[in-house]
Amino acid sequence: MPSYIAPTKDMQFVLHEVLNAAETGIPGYDEMEADFTGAVLEEAGKLATEVLAPLNTVGDTEGCVLENGVVRTPSGFKEAFKQMQDGGWTALDCDPEFGGQGMPYLLNTAVGEIFVGANMAFNMYQGLTHGAYSAIHTHGTDDQKATYLPKLVTCEWTGTMNLTEPHCGTDLGLMRTKAEPQDDGSYQITGQKIFISAGEHDLADNIIHLVLAKIPGGPEGIKGVSLFIVPKFLVNDDGSLGARNGVTCGKIEEKMGIHGNSTCVMNYDGATGFLLGEAHKGMRAMFTMMNEARLGVGLQGYAQAEAAYQNAVIYANDRLQGRAVTGAENPDGPADPLIVHPDIRRSLMDQKSFVEGARAFTFWGAHLIDKSHRSDDKDAEGLVSLLTPVIKGFQTDKGFEMAVQAQQVYGGHGYIEEWGMSQFARDARIAMIYEGANGIQALDLVGRKLAQDGGKHVMAFFELVKTFIKDNGGDEAFDKAFLDPLKAASKDLQAAGMYFMQQGMKNPNNALAGSYDFMHLFGHVCLGLMWARMGLAAKTALDGGASDAEFYETKLATGRYYMARHLPATKMHLARIESGADTVMALDAANF
Amino acid sequence: MPSYIAPTKDMQFVLHEVLNAAETGIPGYDEMEADFTGAVLEEAGKLATEVLAPLNTVGDTEGCVLENGVVRTPSGFKEAFKQMQDGGWTALDCDPEFGGQGMPYLLNTAVGEIFVGANMAFNMYQGLTHGAYSAIHTHGTDDQKATYLPKLVTCEWTGTMNLTEPHCGTDLGLMRTKAEPQDDGSYQITGQKIFISAGEHDLADNIIHLVLAKIPGGPEGIKGVSLFIVPKFLVNDDGSLGARNGVTCGKIEEKMGIHGNSTCVMNYDGATGFLLGEAHKGMRAMFTMMNEARLGVGLQGYAQAEAAYQNAVIYANDRLQGRAVTGAENPDGPADPLIVHPDIRRSLMDQKSFVEGARAFTFWGAHLIDKSHRSDDKDAEGLVSLLTPVIKGFQTDKGFEMAVQAQQVYGGHGYIEEWGMSQFARDARIAMIYEGANGIQALDLVGRKLAQDGGKHVMAFFELVKTFIKDNGGDEAFDKAFLDPLKAASKDLQAAGMYFMQQGMKNPNNALAGSYDFMHLFGHVCLGLMWARMGLAAKTALDGGASDAEFYETKLATGRYYMARHLPATKMHLARIESGADTVMALDAANF
Structure with a gap:
C-alpha cells in the first residue's frame, strides 16, 4: 500500500525563504512565523500519514454505495472526518465571526496540499464545503450567514456546487433547471444536476446545495442564471x-x-431554495469564488504527483534490477536498485522538479489571493486572475503526466491495483476535467485574461520576470543555470503573445488554435520563475553558511534540472502556436 | 457505449498507395492485390464492429473470475472466440504446413489493428497464442511442431509467455524458477510466474505455456535461462x-x-516441461520473436488511440456547447457542436495525425519483417530491429496520450465509465509497460540498436530519409509543408546521435540520460517520414486526377498538421538530450 509523508520542509522553504510570508505586511501574516507554520504543517502531516493516507486505497476499493436514497461512504471515512473536524482543520482560514480561525489562505493551501496528497477523494468533502462557505460568506444576507456559516465552518454540515446538467457543462446558458418564485420569497427548484461531488453522503447532518437555476421570465442564456441555497434539510x-x-x-x-x-446525479423536485446574491447574477457569484476553486484543483494536480513521486522513490530504492552501466553500486546484492539507472533518474527528476516548482507557484498564487483580499490589492487580484487558468490547466495536465511517470517506475506492478500507483493516475485524471476542463482554462487565459484591463496584468508579469533577472544577475553560474533559460523562455512567451495580438486580429482562430500551447508555455515560464526564485533563496542560504547545505544544494540541483530539461518545451509550444490556425481548421467536420 | 468502425480505406491507402504491397516482389505479396486485401479487411471489420466492439465494455465491467482454479472469461467471449476461429482469423499468417493460410505478416498486422481497436483485451488471447506459435515454429523439433502447431494455429489451444517473477521483470537473470532434468528427457518445472496474460481461461481445451526457467548447474544469470513448453494438459x-x-x-x-x-499468477509445482530450442539459450529464443511481439504492442498503442478518436469525433459532432467565435455554425440549434471550436480541433487533429502516421509506420515495420523473413533481406532485418523499440515505445506513449486527449473531449462524461472513454485510456496504459517497459525500449534503442553492425542501420535510415527528400523535392508547396520540416527533424536526430557518440564515450550516462528523449525524437522523425510518403502518394493521386479528391486533400491537410504541430517536438528532445547527464545524475539517492 502506498504511503504519504507531508513534505513540510519543502513547504517551509517556500513559505519562509521564497515568499518570506511573515514579513510581507499582509494583515494576518504576522502570525505566519516559521515556528508556527511548521507546527501546523507537522500536525496536519501526522493526521495525513496516520489517518488519511491509509484510507486512500480503502476509498478507491470500496467506493460509495447508494442504498434507498442514502449514500454510504467507505469504511473509516466517518471517523476520519470527525478527526478532521475535531482538529479544527475545516475552520483554518474561515472568518472568526463564524467560528473560523482567520488564518491566511496561504496556510490553508499548504495544509490542503497535505490532505489532498494523502487522500484526494476524502478531502473533497471538505473542499466543496469550503466553496459553499465562501459563496455564502461573500454573497449571503446576514441571516443566511448566521444560519449556514457556523455549521459549514465546522463541517457539521457540508456543501456542494450544482452547475452541470446532462446536456450542458461548459455552456451553462443552456441550463434547464427552473426556480419558481414563491409567495414567501423562496423558490421552488426543479431540474436535474449531474456530476455533483459529495452530493449525498453519511458524513454530516445536513448538506447545503448551492444550485444554479433559471427564474422563468429572466434573460435568455447565461445572463438569466441565478444561484440558490437548497439545504437537504430545511x-x-x-x-x-x-x-x-x-x-x-x-x-x-x-x-x-x-x-x-x-x-x-441530484434530482430537484420542487425543492425549496433561497436566492443567494442577486437574481440573474448567479454566474457572477460563482466567478468570485473561481480563482480559489481553480487554484484548489491546480493543487490537486501536483499534490497527486507528489504522493505518487514519494512512492516511486521508495520503489526505485528498494527494487533491485540490473546493474549501473558505470559499475555495480550494490555489489553484494543480486542487482542494483532501480535508482542507479539514468532513465529512472530522468523520470524521478522530471517529477520532483515539476512538483516543487508547482508547489511554489501555487503558494505564490495563494499569497496573491491573500494580498488581494486582505490588503485589497487590485494588482495582486489582476495578476492572480491571469495566473489562475495556468495554475489549474498546466498543473493538472503535468500532475497527471507525472503520476503516470511515477506509475511507470513500478513496471508491471504499477498497473496492478494492489500497489496503489494506478489510483494516483486515475484520481489525478479528474483534475484536468472538472472546475472547467483544461481547454476552457486555455480559452479563459487567451480569450479573456490576456487582454483584461488592457493587458495590464500580463505586462506586469513580464515586468516582474524582467526585474527579477535584472536584480539578481551577475553570478555567472547562476545566470547560466537559471536566469538565461528563464529569459529565453519568457521571450518565447512574449513572442507568442505578440503573435496572438497580430494574427488574432486578422482571425481569432489564430489565437484560439494556440491557446492550449500558450497555457503550457506560460506554465513553464511560471515554474521557471519559481525555480529561479527558489534557486536564489538556496544560493543565499548557502552563501550565508546555512548548516543544512545538502538541502540547499539539492534545491539548486533540482532547479538546474528544471531549467535544463523542462524549459526547452517553450520553443516547441511557440512553434506550434506560430503555425497558426490554418492546419488546425483545414478539415470539414465530415472529414475527421 | 463506444462504437468502432475499421478504418479500411485508410489502411488500403497505406498498403497500396504508400507501400505498393502487391508490386514489391516479396514472395507471397503477389496475392496482396487491393481487391483481395480490401475484402479481407472489410470482413474483419464486420466481425470487429458487430461482435468484438460490443464486448469491449462487457469485458471491462465483468472482468475475469477465478473460482476453484478455473477462470471464467466475460459473457460472450467464448462465442466470439469461436467466431474468430471459425472465420480462420487465427491462422491468417501461419504456416500452411500446419493449417495456416500463409498470408503476409503485413496483412495480419492490418487485421490485427482492427481486432485490437475493437477489443484489445479479447484479442490478447489470440495474440499470445500467436507468440507461442512463432516460438515453437522457429525453435521446436519436428515432433513439437506436429504436436502443438496445428492446434495453436486454430486457437483450439492457446498459448502464453512466462517470463516475469515477483522479484524480477526486466532483469531476468535473477530468475528462480527451476527446471530439473528427468530421465525421460523432460524437465520438472517449479516456481512462480506473475503477470501471465491469458494464463488460465475457459476459451480453449488446452493452454500451452512457454516458460523460462533455469536448469540447475547451468551458467549464472541470464545466460543460464532455458525455454520450456509446459502444457496445461499433457x-x-x-x-x-x-x-x-x-x-x-x-x-x-x-x-x-x-x-x-x-x-x-501461475504456480509451477513440478510441472512436466519440454525443452524448446537449446538449453541455456532461452533468451535468444525469446529474442527471435521480439520484433514481432513489440511491433504488436506498438500497434496496440495507436489502435486504442484510433478507437478513442473515432468516438471523440462522434461526440464532438453531437454535443452542442458554445458558439464558434467566428459566428454561429448551427444557428437554428441551441448551440454549435464542439467540433467548431479550435481547441477541440487541435486535439482531434493531434489524434488523427498521430494515428494515421503510426499506422503507416507500423505497416512499414511489418513489411520490413516480411521482407527479412520471406526474402531473407538482412538490411530489412537490421532496419526493423532498429525501428522496433521506436514503434513500441514511442507509439504506446503517444497512443496513451491521445486516448487521454480523446477522453478529454468528453469533458466530465469522459471520466464516467458509462461512456467508455476511460477504458480506452486504462487499456492503452498497459502497452507502455509490458513487452519491455518503454524505458527499456529506449535503452535497447540507444544502448544496443544504434551501434549494431557498426551503426550501419541507423546510417541506412538517414540515407533513406535523405534520398526521399532528394528524389521528391522541387514542388515548392510540398517542400515547404513536408520535406523541409522532415529535413530539419532528421537533422535534430542526427545531432542527437552525434552527441551520444561524442559524449557517451566520455560517460555512458550522457547517452542513457537522453535515451528516452531520443526514442521520442526518433519516433517523430519516423512519423514525419511516413507523412511525407503519404503526402507524396496523395499528391500523386491528385495530380493523376483521382476521383476521390476529398480523401487525398484530407490526407494532405492531416499531414501538414503533423509536420507543423508534432514535429516541433524534435528540437525540445534534442535540447533535453544535449543538456547531458549532469543534471540527471546530480543527486544522491537519499536526496530524492
Whole structure:
C-alpha cells in the first residue's frame, strides 16, 4: 500500500525563504512565523500519514454505495472526518465571526496540499464545503450567514456546487433547471444536476446545495442564471433541522477514479431554495469564488504527483534490477536498485522538479489571493486572475503526466491495483476535467485574461520576470543555470503573445488554435520563475553558511534540472502556436 | 457505449498507395492485390464492429473470475472466440504446413489493428497464442511442431509467455524458477510466474505455456535461462489430451485495465516441461520473436488511440456547447457542436495525425519483417530491429496520450465509465509497460540498436530519409509543408546521435540520460517520414486526377498538421538530450 509523508520542509522553504510570508505586511501574516507554520504543517502531516493516507486505497476499493436514497461512504471515512473536524482543520482560514480561525489562505493551501496528497477523494468533502462557505460568506444576507456559516465552518454540515446538467457543462446558458418564485420569497427548484461531488453522503447532518437555476421570465442564456441555497434539510428558525427538502440523489456515477467521493446525479423536485446574491447574477457569484476553486484543483494536480513521486522513490530504492552501466553500486546484492539507472533518474527528476516548482507557484498564487483580499490589492487580484487558468490547466495536465511517470517506475506492478500507483493516475485524471476542463482554462487565459484591463496584468508579469533577472544577475553560474533559460523562455512567451495580438486580429482562430500551447508555455515560464526564485533563496542560504547545505544544494540541483530539461518545451509550444490556425481548421467536420 | 468502425480505406491507402504491397516482389505479396486485401479487411471489420466492439465494455465491467482454479472469461467471449476461429482469423499468417493460410505478416498486422481497436483485451488471447506459435515454429523439433502447431494455429489451444517473477521483470537473470532434468528427457518445472496474460481461461481445451526457467548447474544469470513448453494438459501420442499438468493459476490480478484478459499468477509445482530450442539459450529464443511481439504492442498503442478518436469525433459532432467565435455554425440549434471550436480541433487533429502516421509506420515495420523473413533481406532485418523499440515505445506513449486527449473531449462524461472513454485510456496504459517497459525500449534503442553492425542501420535510415527528400523535392508547396520540416527533424536526430557518440564515450550516462528523449525524437522523425510518403502518394493521386479528391486533400491537410504541430517536438528532445547527464545524475539517492 502506498504511503504519504507531508513534505513540510519543502513547504517551509517556500513559505519562509521564497515568499518570506511573515514579513510581507499582509494583515494576518504576522502570525505566519516559521515556528508556527511548521507546527501546523507537522500536525496536519501526522493526521495525513496516520489517518488519511491509509484510507486512500480503502476509498478507491470500496467506493460509495447508494442504498434507498442514502449514500454510504467507505469504511473509516466517518471517523476520519470527525478527526478532521475535531482538529479544527475545516475552520483554518474561515472568518472568526463564524467560528473560523482567520488564518491566511496561504496556510490553508499548504495544509490542503497535505490532505489532498494523502487522500484526494476524502478531502473533497471538505473542499466543496469550503466553496459553499465562501459563496455564502461573500454573497449571503446576514441571516443566511448566521444560519449556514457556523455549521459549514465546522463541517457539521457540508456543501456542494450544482452547475452541470446532462446536456450542458461548459455552456451553462443552456441550463434547464427552473426556480419558481414563491409567495414567501423562496423558490421552488426543479431540474436535474449531474456530476455533483459529495452530493449525498453519511458524513454530516445536513448538506447545503448551492444550485444554479433559471427564474422563468429572466434573460435568455447565461445572463438569466441565478444561484440558490437548497439545504437537504430545511433549517428551522432556532437552527434545528426541519423538513426533508425535495432534493434526492438519483444515482452515483461509476468513475475512473476518486471512488471515495460520491459523484451524484441530484434530482430537484420542487425543492425549496433561497436566492443567494442577486437574481440573474448567479454566474457572477460563482466567478468570485473561481480563482480559489481553480487554484484548489491546480493543487490537486501536483499534490497527486507528489504522493505518487514519494512512492516511486521508495520503489526505485528498494527494487533491485540490473546493474549501473558505470559499475555495480550494490555489489553484494543480486542487482542494483532501480535508482542507479539514468532513465529512472530522468523520470524521478522530471517529477520532483515539476512538483516543487508547482508547489511554489501555487503558494505564490495563494499569497496573491491573500494580498488581494486582505490588503485589497487590485494588482495582486489582476495578476492572480491571469495566473489562475495556468495554475489549474498546466498543473493538472503535468500532475497527471507525472503520476503516470511515477506509475511507470513500478513496471508491471504499477498497473496492478494492489500497489496503489494506478489510483494516483486515475484520481489525478479528474483534475484536468472538472472546475472547467483544461481547454476552457486555455480559452479563459487567451480569450479573456490576456487582454483584461488592457493587458495590464500580463505586462506586469513580464515586468516582474524582467526585474527579477535584472536584480539578481551577475553570478555567472547562476545566470547560466537559471536566469538565461528563464529569459529565453519568457521571450518565447512574449513572442507568442505578440503573435496572438497580430494574427488574432486578422482571425481569432489564430489565437484560439494556440491557446492550449500558450497555457503550457506560460506554465513553464511560471515554474521557471519559481525555480529561479527558489534557486536564489538556496544560493543565499548557502552563501550565508546555512548548516543544512545538502538541502540547499539539492534545491539548486533540482532547479538546474528544471531549467535544463523542462524549459526547452517553450520553443516547441511557440512553434506550434506560430503555425497558426490554418492546419488546425483545414478539415470539414465530415472529414475527421 | 463506444462504437468502432475499421478504418479500411485508410489502411488500403497505406498498403497500396504508400507501400505498393502487391508490386514489391516479396514472395507471397503477389496475392496482396487491393481487391483481395480490401475484402479481407472489410470482413474483419464486420466481425470487429458487430461482435468484438460490443464486448469491449462487457469485458471491462465483468472482468475475469477465478473460482476453484478455473477462470471464467466475460459473457460472450467464448462465442466470439469461436467466431474468430471459425472465420480462420487465427491462422491468417501461419504456416500452411500446419493449417495456416500463409498470408503476409503485413496483412495480419492490418487485421490485427482492427481486432485490437475493437477489443484489445479479447484479442490478447489470440495474440499470445500467436507468440507461442512463432516460438515453437522457429525453435521446436519436428515432433513439437506436429504436436502443438496445428492446434495453436486454430486457437483450439492457446498459448502464453512466462517470463516475469515477483522479484524480477526486466532483469531476468535473477530468475528462480527451476527446471530439473528427468530421465525421460523432460524437465520438472517449479516456481512462480506473475503477470501471465491469458494464463488460465475457459476459451480453449488446452493452454500451452512457454516458460523460462533455469536448469540447475547451468551458467549464472541470464545466460543460464532455458525455454520450456509446459502444457496445461499433457498431450498423448495420438494427440488427445492426457493428464492435467502441475501448473495452476493462483490468482488473477486486479488491474487498471484490460479486465477482459486474465492476468494470472501461475504456480509451477513440478510441472512436466519440454525443452524448446537449446538449453541455456532461452533468451535468444525469446529474442527471435521480439520484433514481432513489440511491433504488436506498438500497434496496440495507436489502435486504442484510433478507437478513442473515432468516438471523440462522434461526440464532438453531437454535443452542442458554445458558439464558434467566428459566428454561429448551427444557428437554428441551441448551440454549435464542439467540433467548431479550435481547441477541440487541435486535439482531434493531434489524434488523427498521430494515428494515421503510426499506422503507416507500423505497416512499414511489418513489411520490413516480411521482407527479412520471406526474402531473407538482412538490411530489412537490421532496419526493423532498429525501428522496433521506436514503434513500441514511442507509439504506446503517444497512443496513451491521445486516448487521454480523446477522453478529454468528453469533458466530465469522459471520466464516467458509462461512456467508455476511460477504458480506452486504462487499456492503452498497459502497452507502455509490458513487452519491455518503454524505458527499456529506449535503452535497447540507444544502448544496443544504434551501434549494431557498426551503426550501419541507423546510417541506412538517414540515407533513406535523405534520398526521399532528394528524389521528391522541387514542388515548392510540398517542400515547404513536408520535406523541409522532415529535413530539419532528421537533422535534430542526427545531432542527437552525434552527441551520444561524442559524449557517451566520455560517460555512458550522457547517452542513457537522453535515451528516452531520443526514442521520442526518433519516433517523430519516423512519423514525419511516413507523412511525407503519404503526402507524396496523395499528391500523386491528385495530380493523376483521382476521383476521390476529398480523401487525398484530407490526407494532405492531416499531414501538414503533423509536420507543423508534432514535429516541433524534435528540437525540445534534442535540447533535453544535449543538456547531458549532469543534471540527471546530480543527486544522491537519499536526496530524492
